[in-house]
């Protein structure tokens with residue numbers, strides 16, 4: 001296998017890659033040695049199930065698997081293996097959360113000894129990830145529930161056209177730990193319409209106890225018109241002309257095939273080598289990413305492990321039917337569990353390679369998500385670097401390097417919303433994190449058909465007849481365990497400060513700015529609200545310097561920031577407290593992975609990134625984790641209806657004094673591919 005051997009000599013590397021090249025044709029499915037961070041395989045899930053069920057022989061049918069994932073080996077063990085892949089890998093272990101007799105069990109399973117290492121009942125607040133099976137069971141309950149049937153009839157609707165959807169209930173200050181419940185709200189799909197989310201049946205809320213799997217509360221408080229089906233269609237096969245705007249076909253042609261190799265879960269491309277993992281909760285996990293330094297002739301470590309830790313989506317309607325909609329999608333619904341099969345040539349370009357993913361269903365059996373990931377090289381007409389020099393008499397110099405990057409993509413569709421998650425690696429050493437929001441808005445049915453009729457706060461925008469798109473936020477919090485040239489790293493704030501020129505004799509200027517560096521000593525120094533301060537933020541390794549003496553580092557390049565606007569003592573914001581700052585830094589701790597806590601559903605916000613950071617631990621010259629939140633305040637508009645064009649955001653990690661000079665100076669432009677009929681006529 002390709003090992004991200006961070007100290008491998010280049011000679012050995014070439015030999016290895018020759019071997020790999022010959023393996024490539026079947027390497028996607030070849031049996032390979034496990035990378036210690038490989039996600040659990042199909043057979044490992046089955047084995048976990050057998051081992052866990054064996055310890056509860058009489059209760060097999062009552063035991064559900066809420067979470068099953070790799071129990072990440074200790075970091076020193078993983079690093080030791082990476083520097084010597086011939087050595088014994090750390091033991092393969094699974095971390096399991098089950099529900100059994102109304103209790104959550106945390107079970108660690110050792111796959112090599114086929115034994116249970118520990119089995120502990122969790123008795124704090126909050127509940128584990130919801131399974132698809134229990135949500136599917138819950139949404140069928142209303143169909144046979146008399147009061148619901150009556151409510152539907154009273155509204156003149158057809159029961160068989162009503163479909164319900166599951167909503168986590170949040171937490172609103174209750175001291176007593178409540179039952180494990182979900183709310184259901186329902187939608188209408190008559191006349192064959194499929195855009196159910198824009199057709200809510202307002203006024204009805206059902207509460208389902210998931211451990212009992214029965215309806216425990218029922219409310220029918222008011223009626224509002226169900227928004228019409230008209231104009232809600234989005235299937236190309238059903239839409240009627242006129243169509244447009246017209247787009248010509250386009251493709252990225254690679255006559256020599258893709259420029260990357262995949263062995264097991266390890267991808268090597270250009271100067272990068274990294275591991276692509278998957279978790280039912282986080283979705284994609286990029287680990288042990290290293291970049292080859294042409295000058296040093298060795299791979300250098302950049303990122304140990306990065307993933308989306310939590311997603312917080314609070315809606316801004318405080319009324320009875322809406323106030324509780326304050327979702328934490330990763331910990332409640334699972335980003336990985338919500339991964340959808342990607343469509344070749346549409347979700348990903350023609351040169352993409354697809355990978356499947358597996359997770360454990362509620363019964364513990366492996367469930368396959370076909371084409372859950374795609375990996376492709378992207379040439380989007382961008383420029384890596386260029387210069388035209390016309391300052392030399394009688395000579396024009398023009399040097400341009402087109403930019404080709406590598407993208408790893410997954411799409412998590414959590415109910416109405418589709419989240420496109422991109423990891424983009426650049427030969428220049430940058431890692432770009434992209435998020436695209438698309439899909440359906442969550443809307444509310446109202447009597448209004450024109451803004452002139454609205455005299456009250458409707459908590460959103462009128463998007464169509466009887467349809468309000470409710471205001472809300474999306475906050476995606478990334479866990480980024482950077483190991484820039486090794487584990488001991490520091491968080492550096494280079495503040496840009498204005499200096500008044502006092503010596504007016506020597507300069508006509510009144511002011512300029514300069515940088516004032518500040519290394520964060522403890523966690524409180526590293527809580528940053530962007531926009532309030534002009535600064536450059538970087539993770540640096542003060543033990544490793546360039547020849548010129550600068551600390552090697554990686555800079556965080558944020559895009560626009562969106563701060564939470566809820567008051568800090570509001571219950572949803574207590575649970576989503578990890579969004580209070582755009583940036584946090586914590587010392588590495590294997591168990592501090594989930595920014596909203598391990599148990600998120602109905603939790604009280606007492607196990608969040610904010611509570612961990614409150615310990616104010618030392619973070620200088622330590623193994624540290626950078627947390628960054630991409631935020632959106634979403635004020636819906638008519639263009640978001642009936643399906644929303646992708647809204648994008650992201651951020652970048654970019655080398656800063658990591659290399660001695662531009663690492664892509666000597667990158668040659670990719671071979672020009674001559675494709676007849678492809679050249680634009682105006683360019684001839």
Ligand SMILES: *[C@@H]1O[C@H](CO)[C@@H](O)[C@H](O)[C@H]1NC(C)=O
Pocket residue numbers: 061062101
């Ligand atoms: C286990 O499940 C069975 C059938 O699903 C049920 O009859 C039984 O009461 C359950 N036992 C417990 C202890 O929950």
Ligand SMILES: *[C@@H]1O[C@H](CO)[C@@H](O)[C@H](O)[C@H]1NC(C)=O
Pocket residue numbers: 158159160161
């Ligand atoms: C209700 O739906 C069923 C099944 O699609 C259909 O046969 C029936 O005609 C519908 N009734 C009304 C009143 O729309």
Ligand SMILES: *[C@@H]1O[C@H](CO)[C@@H](O)[C@H](O)[C@H]1NC(C)=O
Pocket residue numbers: 589590591592612
């Ligand atoms: C690691 O994190 C857990 C959970 O926050 C905490 O209980 C534990 O004390 C931490 N360990 C260290 C060494 O800080």
Ligand SMILES: *[C@@H]1O[C@H](CO)[C@@H](O)[C@H](O)[C@H]1NC(C)=O
Pocket residue numbers: 676677
């Ligand atoms: C390319 O264009 C020529 C005419 O300009 C046409 O005959 C040919 O079919 C085209 N080829 C493709 C692959 O479209």
Ligand SMILES: [Cu+2]
Pocket residue numbers: 437472473474634
């Ligand atoms: Cu939105």
